[in-house]
Amino acid sequence: MAIPQSFIQELLNRTDVVEVVGRYVQLKKGGANYMGLCPFHGEKSPSFSVSPTKQFFHCFGCGKNGNAIGFLMEHGGMSFIEAVKDLAQSYGLQVPEDEADPAERQRAQQQRQRQATLNDVLEKAGESYRKNLKTSPPAVTYLKGRGLSGEIAKQFGLGYAPDGWRNLASVFSDYQDALLVEAGLVIVNAEDGAQEKRYDRFRDRIMFPIRNVKGECIGFGGRVLGEGTPKYLNSPETPVFSKGRELYGLFEARQALREAGYVLVTEGYMDVVALAQLGFPNAVATLGTACTTDHVQKLFRFTDSVVFSFDGDAAGRRAARKALDGALPFASDTRNVKFLFLPSEHDPDSFVRAHGTDAFSRMVSDATPLSRFVMEVAREGCDLDSAEGRAMLASQAKPLWLAMPEGVLKTQMLNELADVVGIGQHELQRLWQNATQTGKAALSASAPQGKRNHPTTPSSWSRATPPKPTFMGTPMRSKAPTRRDRALQILFADMLQWDTLSGHQHSLLLEMPAPYSELLSWLNQQWLENGVQSLAALREGLRGHAHEAVVSRLIDDAPADIDSDAGELQSILAALEIEQLSETIGALTQRMGSDPSAYERIKQLNARLAVLKNTRRV
């Protein structure tokens, strides 16, 4: 039987190895890790360590190590399948169907292939929509009427689904193919008794392809040309498309987010395309749903600053309230969240056209900061002149404040709220935190930063462990790891560090030679899709990867040696940049005779080099 690897990865993402090991071994918290007496060899003082961040256990005495599944196999004497089932049961997951008999297995195999081809099907449909646009004057006229250039239409891959019930029948050789239904392109309508009817979902609509962060087409949004309803129609939920997680325009905006330094979250795909045309290519949109925590978490992987834009009416206000709920768990001290309310007669597109880009930029910088919006929401309907009104404000503010991650911003909010309520800050905190003493641990484990599986802040593994034994008789490593090896070890062992690097540092690492670049770009992809994961989950996801062996050699063979302090990666990055700069300067020097601009450039690079060398010395 084969259990899909993606399921194992998901399972390990949800599992807490500390809890699993804790069922059999008495563990005590020591620093970042938990220590206990090794169940695999006899000992009197604990050298068995369990890391909640890595989701691995490791014995410094006998060298046994592994993830939660491995522990159950090794200690509980279970088979792999039994261990997976045991874990799945305790986390309420259904293990995908047994595929024991060959027919079953073949069916499952076909299923997987079908899913992989969904993107191809959608891509093909998108191509035909694009072709149709060129030969449909009304659609072109409509887009021009909205002020869009051909260039922007091309950049976003806009197309047109013609009127008529079965246009896709001329695009796909088999209109009966279930894949077309699964992809959300074709609707099957089987009324009682009547013969089944099949027809295209999108008819006479401007088509906006929705892409995932890899750039693959995962669905469509369609807008009517005239006054028909519904005005906007999206692909249904499919195996490749989930409204609650995807953001329209994110793939197209990636570069612009870095340059603008913030993302503008709008309410529709027309806003995104129009804003790109008007000089704001850093906009994205939710797809007919309120902004969820999944959305916000995804955005914060691309930028530290999010500006939500809403129409100034009551519906906009309600949507803003929901976005606030989505954003609060991520409102850490290093992030910036703002809410922009447009005048009620405008959407972003019409506002920029009426008042110009400068006016819109000013609106963005003057947008309401999260802290002020929290106060506004808390204050709603409260008469602050009465004790009752102030108490009501406190009760409205409490869930908002509790949802925030710990930090200076949260403390400041407490001050401000206590002031308005008219009681002492400590008293307010005591009231709020006593009431939620029990819920608090769960909250801090799940909410802040959106780190799913990191109940403690990551820090060194070795800090909590006794001095490393020499592993007598066991040959350790054949050679010391290189700087690149170390970078790879650190980032896989503690993925949170990847999360904290700048875009420039990411590219520096992604430009390393193979296999490092391949492995880190795989890691980056994991990060974009699933966020920060434990080493155990990463190792599972990497199974079968062309360079899996490299990671095994660097990490699995020496799990005790992969810790780092906070500064190590920074120092490696500085060294890598110095190396890169020196090479560039060398190449430029060769060209100085023929290229007059080379001298200026060398001067700049040398200045940067000096800064880097200085920081490294400190």
Ligand SMILES: [Zn+2]
């Ligand atoms: Zn041991």
